[in-house]
Amino acid sequence: MALSPRVRELTLRVRGLTPRVPAAQLVVTFWLLCFLCVPSVFSSVLSSVLSSVAVATATIRGRVELRQPPRDLEPRPSAADLGMPAAHGATDRRRSVVYLDPAPRAAFDLRDEPRARMDQRNETFVPHVLAIVAGTTVDFPNNDRTYHNVFSLSRARTFDLGRYAAGRSKSVRFDKPGIVRVFCEIHSHMSAYILVFSHRYFAVTDDEGRYRIDNVPAGTYTVVAWNGAMPTESKQITVGDGGEAALNFVLERR
Amino acid sequence: MPVRAVAQWLPSGPVRLLDGRLRLGGEISATAGTPADGTFFNYTDYERNTLRTFRAAVTGLWQPAERLAFLAEVRIDDAQSVTAAAAYIRVRPWRGRPFDVQAGRIPPVFGAFGRRAYQADRPLIGYPLAYQYLTSLRSDALPAGADDLLRMRGRGWLSSFPVGSPYAGPGLPLISAFKWDTGVQARWLTPRLEAAVAATNGTISNPRLGDDNSGKQLAGRLAVTPVTGLVLGASASRGNWIARTVPVASTARAQTAFGGDAEYSRGYGMIRAEMVWSRWDVPFVSPPPEGRQAIARAAWIEGRYRISPRIYIAGRADRLGFSSITGASAAIPLPWDAPVRRYELGAGYSVQRNLILRGTLQFNQRNGSRLDRRTFLTAQAVWWF
Numbered sequence: 001m002a003l004s005p006r007v008r009e010l011t012l013r014v015r016g017l018t019p020r021v022p023a024a025q026l027v028v029t030f031w032l033l034c035f036l037c038v039p040s041v042f043s044s045v046l047s048s049v050l051s052s053v054a055v056a057t058a059t060i061r062g063r064v065e066l067r068q069p070p071r072d073l074e075p076r077p078s079a080a081d082l083g084m085p086a087a088h089g090a091t092d093r094r095r096s097v098v099y100l101d102p103a104p105r106a107a108f109d110l111r112d113e114p115r116a117r118m119d120q121r122n123e124t125f126v127p128h129v130l131a132i133v134a135g136t137t138v139d140f141p142n143n144d145r146t147y148h149n150v151f152s153l154s155r156a157r158t159f160d161l162g163r164y165a166a167g168r169s170k171s172v173r174f175d176k177p178g179i180v181r182v183f184c185e186i187h188s189h190m191s192a193y194i195l196v197f198s199h200r201y202f203a204v205t206d207d208e209g210r211y212r213i214d215n216v217p218a219g220t221y222t223v224v225a226w227n228g229a230m231p232t233e234s235k236q237i238t239v240g241d242g243g244e245a246a247l248n249f250v251l252e253r254r
Numbered sequence: 255m256p257v258r259a260v261a262q263w264l265p266s267g268p269v270r271l272l273d274g275r276l277r278l279g280g281e282i283s284a285t286a287g288t289p290a291d292g293t294f295f296n297y298t299d300y301e302r303n304t305l306r307t308f309r310a311a312v313t314g315l316w317q318p319a320e321r322l323a324f325l326a327e328v329r330i331d332d333a334q335s336v337t338a339a340a341a342y343i344r345v346r347p348w349r350g351r352p353f354d355v356q357a358g359r360i361p362p363v364f365g366a367f368g369r370r371a372y373q374a375d376r377p378l379i380g381y382p383l384a385y386q387y388l389t390s391l392r393s394d395a396l397p398a399g400a401d402d403l404l405r406m407r408g409r410g411w412l413s414s415f416p417v418g419s420p421y422a423g424p425g426l427p428l429i430s431a432f433k434w435d436t437g438v439q440a441r442w443l444t445p446r447l448e449a450a451v452a453a454t455n456g457t458i459s460n461p462r463l464g465d466d467n468s469g470k471q472l473a474g475r476l477a478v479t480p481v482t483g484l485v486l487g488a489s490a491s492r493g494n495w496i497a498r499t500v501p502v503a504s505t506a507r508a509q510t511a512f513g514g515d516a517e518y519s520r521g522y523g524m525i526r527a528e529m530v531w532s533r534w535d536v537p538f539v540s541p542p543p544e545g546r547q548a549i550a551r552a553a554w555i556e557g558r559y560r561i562s563p564r565i566y567i568a569g570r571a572d573r574l575g576f577s578s579i580t581g582a583s584a585a586i587p588l589p590w591d592a593p594v595r596r597y598e599l600g601a602g603y604s605v606q607r608n609l610i611l612r613g614t615l616q617f618n619q620r621n622g623s624r625l626d627r628r629t630f631l632t633a634q635a636v637w638w639f
Contacts (some may be wrong), residue, residue, distance in 0.1 A: 076279040076638070077269050077315035079327040079340035080361045080369040082450050083354025083441040143455040146447055147483055147519065151563055153606055161565035166483040183607055 056241035060223060060247055061212040063149060063204050064096040067252035071194045071228035073124075076193040088189065089122030095129045095204055096227040096251065101234070115139065118146045118182070118192060123194035125182060129228065133205050134177050134196050141169035149185035156180045157195055194226050218243075219233035225249035268639065269442040272316075282313040283373045287632030293324040294411035295596070295618040295628055296380060299424055300331065301411070304381055305616070305632045306333050306354045311339070311372070321346035327371075339371075340434055341588060347582045352443045360439045363452040363473045364489040365528060366515040368431050375557040377524075377568035378600045379614045380632070383529045384552035385431035387574055388424050389591050391534055391548060393460045393467070395419040400542035400590070403580040408592035408620050415540070418500035426459040426495075428511070428532045428550055428574075435461035437470070457495040457509045459532070463588055467507070469494030483520050489513040495534060497556065504537035506546060527555040542579040544586050547576035548590050564604045592622040610636045 075085055084218035114136045119126040121143045132138065140150045142164055150170070151160040156178025161170040163186070174180065177198040184190035195202070203211040218241050224234040230251035239245045269278040287305040290296065296304045310330045317323040327340040342358025362368035367385050370376050380386075388410030390403065395418035397403040406413040410425035414583060437454030451474040456462030458473065471493020479485050497508040511532040518525050530552045538546050556570035574594045578587035600614030616630045 071274055074270075074274070075267065077277045077313045077325065078279070078371070079313050079325045079372040082345050082361060082363065082369070082439065082448070083352075083356065083443055084321075084344065086443075145482065153563060153604060158563045160522070160560060161526075162560070163483065164520050164521070172505060181607075184553075210367070215438065 036222050039162070056085055057213060057215040057217055058242060059214050059244045060098075060100075060216055060221075060237060060239060061210070061244065062098075062247040062249065064098060064209045064211065064227070064249045064251060065224045066094060066096070066209070066227060066230060067095065069249060070227070073189045073191060075187070086123070088187070089124040089126075091124050091189075091191075092126075093128055093229050094207070094209070095211070096211075096225055096230075096249075097129060097131045097195050097202060097204055098193070098213065098223060098225050098249070099197060099202035100148075100199070100213070100216065100221045101193075101200050101224045102222070103197075104217045104221075106218065115138070117141070118194070119143055120150070120184070120190070123184075123187050123190055125190055127185075127192070127204075129193045129204060131195045131197065131202050132174060133200050134175055135173070135199050136196070137171050137173045138194065139169050139171050140164050147186055148190070150182060152180050152182050154178065154180040157194075160185075193228070223247055225251060227251050229253075265557070275318060276314065278312060278314050280310070280372060281372050281636065282310045282638075283634060283636045284308050285379060285632060285634040287379075289632050290630075291394070291628065293618070294388070294621075295594075295620070296386065296616075296630070297380075297411045297424070298337075298386055299388060299427060299430055300432055301424055304378060304386060305630055309373075313340075323348065353440070353566070354443075355438065355440050357433050357438045359436050360452065360454070361434055362429070362461070363439060363450045363457065363475045364458045364491050364511065365429060365432070365475070365476075365513045365530065366485075366517065367528060368429060372635070372638065373639050374608075374610060377566065377602065378556065378570055378598050379612055379634045380570075380596070380598050380616050380630075381431055382528065382554045382556075382570070383572045383574040383594055384428045384528070384554065386427055386592060388427055389550060389576075389592075391426045391459075392419070392425050393421055393495055394423070394537065395499060396496065396500055396502065399536065399538055399540035399582065400579045401497055401583055403548070403579065403590050404581045404584065404588055407588070407590070407622050408626075410591065416540045417502070420495070423529070428530050428552055429458045430461050430550070434460040436459045436463050446479050448475075450475050454493070457493045458491050458511055459509055459534075460495055466497045466499070467494040469508075470496050471509075473636060477515075483518060485515075485517045487513075487515040489515070489614055496537070502537040504535075504546065506535040507537060510521050522560040523557065524559075525555065525557045527553070529553045540582070542581065544577070544579045544587065547577070551575045551592070565601065567599075567601045569600070570598045571594070572598070573638075589622065592620045594621075595619045608638045612636070 073091045117139045142148050148161045149163045156176050157180045174196045177196045180193040180194040203213050205211045222237040226232045301383040313327040323344040327499045329339045340361045342356050344356045353432035366401035390406035390410045390413040396416045412422045413425050414422040439452035441450040454471045455465040457471045473491035475489040492510045496507040513530045515528040533549045536548050552574045554572035558568040560566040576589040576591045579590045580587045598616040602612040612634045614632050618628050623624045
């Protein structure tokens with residue numbers, strides 16, 4: 001059984017004591033730690049054991065099929081250009097996000113402060129879709145030779161990073177759940193989505209449209225498949241203890 | 255907490271037809287401001303006030319092959335006139351070389367502002383004087399002497415001269431931002447250098463669909479990007495500007511212009527500046543001591559700073575001056591047209607990515623004419639897709 005983070009942290013702290021500490025001090029410290037922490041260690045271990053017994057988890061997996069492959073994003077046609085516009089990379093709009101809505105109660109116990117990355121490469125945001133938990137800081141490095149100006153006017157997060165050159169990166173922390181549309185002020189064809197969740201029961205599909213959500217507590221859920229280019233689809237599913245449930249989606253334009 | 259599965263409504267790209275080979279983009283702008291009160295500071299060669307106008311423009315790009323495209327832009331101004339502002343073919347002859355040729359009604363090569371064809375590309379509502387303000391010179395009517403020209407100082411919106419057309423009409427700006435010329439243009443583009451040349455029917459001040467001046471204009475521009483965010487450009491042009499219908503004996507009938515432009519942007523700020531020097535050969539019947547030339551100089555600088563994701567502030571200082579000539583009845587030389595200064599301050603608010611509301615305060619001063627000062631308060635809404 002894996003140790004809870006608190007037990008692990010305590011173990012490391014105890015291991016961290018060095019032989020240079022006087023023996024008497026070590027003994028006192030040990031008994032003090034035992035006196036103060038053993039009850040909490042015990043309760044933590046007990047809680048972990050109980051939760052693993054009471055809340056057995058399952059996996060939801062499947063595939064999201066897009067009936068009509070989304071087209072690449074093209075620049076706004078401009079008659080004022082003196083020639084062909086510069087070539088830009090293709091945007092991978094095939095990726096979808098599958099998530100539980102609502103999330104299980106145990107889902108909100110998040111302690112870490114994760115980071116994620118959205119590149120600007122060949123006048124394209126990579127990835128086109130990023131799914132993160134609230135509290136994540138996203139880096140936006142510019143890997144092009146031209147300026148970019150990343151911004152969003154979405155209600156979930158409004159920001160403007162200004163113009164910055166190749167090799168530089170700026171960051172934004174996303175605290176509020178919701179969908180954030182990201183754009184470049186200079187290049188009209190650059191856009192991306194950041195989906196900010198208050199839980200971690202979500203997954204981004206792979207090249208084949210497959211997804212997998214692990215550690216889902218047993219229960220009945222609504223599972224939602226989302227793609228920026230298609231209408232959202234949701235289905236209900238019941239997962240049992242330690243099981244694996246398959247759920248496929250087909251998204252198509254109406 | 256469930257994630258709301260709705261985002262702000264925005265088009266993710268232009269309208270696509272014919273399996274994506276035809277793309278349509280557009281812009282609608284409505285501009286309203288205080289009346290011009292007969293000052294005509296912001297009138298264009300289309301005889302419209304840029305601060306009180308409604309414009310709808312649709313741009314279409316049909317790309318039947320990778321290196322071949324057809325572009326057209328149709329504009330409707332004030333729900334009255336429909337014009338084909340652009341219509342041309344674009345070809346890239348060699349696959350591996352960034353060399354393009356365009357032919358038809360093409361975008362201007364000279365300067366930088368003329369290619370900011372959309373309102374959304376510009377931080378302020380008013381235009382720079384060099385690209386909009388009407389001087390008293392006309393291509394279809396000419397002054398016989400310096401006095402004829404001096405008499406029209408500050409009356410570019412409706413001038414009249416004894417040689418050529420007997421009717422009063424609008425004069426010419428240094429560069430027209432509202433009409434594009436017809437001809438052929440070639441461009442070489444690298445990440446650090448852009449070079450473009452064009453041969454067209456009209457001139458930068460009087461772009462033409464058909465040739466009415468018995469000569470082609472040659473124009474060119476060279477722009478370098480020494481570091482990311484900084485663009486330095488130099489332009490030159492020369493071409494006949496006087497219509498064939500005007501009876502003149504002189505063969506000197508060219509408009510010659512030079513320009514320099516610069517743009518620097520970083521972070522939330524951007525600065526643009528441009529200078530234009532233009533000389534028109536004027537075949538006076540009785541030339542003044544200064545010669546058969548009328549020279550105009552314009553310079554402007556503008557800046558924009560984004561103070562929040564939705565709000566920016568901007569300002570421009572602009573000046574237009576003219577060379578002096580001596581009339582038969584005047585003791586001292588006078589500028590052949592009334593010099594103008596313009597200052598504009600404004601702010602913009604992005605309701606959403608493609609909907610911008612703006613407001614500006616524009617102060618104009620014209621030296622040497624009856625209606626010499628006016629301040630205009632203007633509001634504008636711009637929506638594009």
